[in-house]
Amino acid sequence: MRNPPALEQLVEALRCLPGVGPKSALRMAYYLLQRDRKGAGILAKSLDQALQVVSHCNLCNNFSEQEICPLCASPARDRTLLCIVEMPSDLMMLEQTQTYQGMYFVLMGRLSPLDGIGPRDIHLDKLLKRAQDGKVEEVILATNYTVEGEATAHYVSELLRARGIQVSRIARGLPMGGEIEHVDSGTLAQALLERRHVR
């Protein structure tokens, strides 16, 4: 006794989603076919639509429906600053701070040899071209402070500095509301090392 072939095929297809194993995929398939056929139809259409129209911005490499995304096309942005982030969600977090008016470049990943993601997968050729457009004066590395994010920042900064581009890295230190008693020692050590003179 097996499930109908089309159902088995759906379960198999659902497993391409990150974090979805055989059991979750089966549960999702049952749920969609039994309780939310409308949602399943909308999902199929949305996937097709997104695959058709969503590509990457030629400048910042973020997801975009246009060749140049609205942010890169905006005349209000400062073209001398280029901030490098790992993912579009990082870009959005930075935008929410409302403290940065420069441009972005989205790597769409991080160097992660264990996952088979090397320099070629994070669009470094596109980044080098972007950073050498003659307008960019400083590149800000805003990758995560994880092992992979740090390795990526190091690799990218070597590449850029070899081409005479000024590179900076976002600061490490205590978070807002952080208490010295409770912060981890790695963060505290960095906060000490990167202390700033009070003027």
Add this chain to the structure above:
Amino acid sequence: MRNPPALEQLVEALRCLPGVGPKSALRMAYYLLQRDRKGAGILAKSLDQALQVVSHCNLCNNFSEQEICPLCASPARDRTLLCIVEMPSDLMMLEQTQTYQGMYFVLMGRLSPLDGIGPRDIHLDKLLKRAQDGKVEEVILATNYTVEGEATAHYVSELLRARGIQVSRIARGLPMGGEIEHVDSGTLAQALLERRHVR
């Protein structure tokens, strides 16, 4: 700064999957568009295909691509026994035991007022018709031993017995390899109450 509309639409559509919230949906959408466009295309096709061809067996109510599923159509099965299960996965577990040769009826759910699932949602009219086909002699209730499964079994057994149909319930007791020291007291109490004479 927002994601492109087609991407936002995809994120929204992914949220129809059970257990997928806004953050997971965003992660899934990024992953599909960035790393597995082929998988996304296959998923869209599989959804469409499953929605088109997968319906319910007229007899057992399980998912099926035919009007009568292969199991119900099989001449090798015992038509005097009808086993009621909650989900297709339960049916498959029972089949794997290779100890049951009768027919099935799949409720596709369980009574669960908190989730808004009442008697009308678990196809009891179809079940009553099925159980009164003139061949079924015994209905075996194989719903889960959870609160909802027990309530469902109770409700269904009342319905069936009112129509003079013989009803049984799968046994409760210690699981295979179960040790009295470690089993929960509810199970142990049931095992005592439902003890069998040794012949």
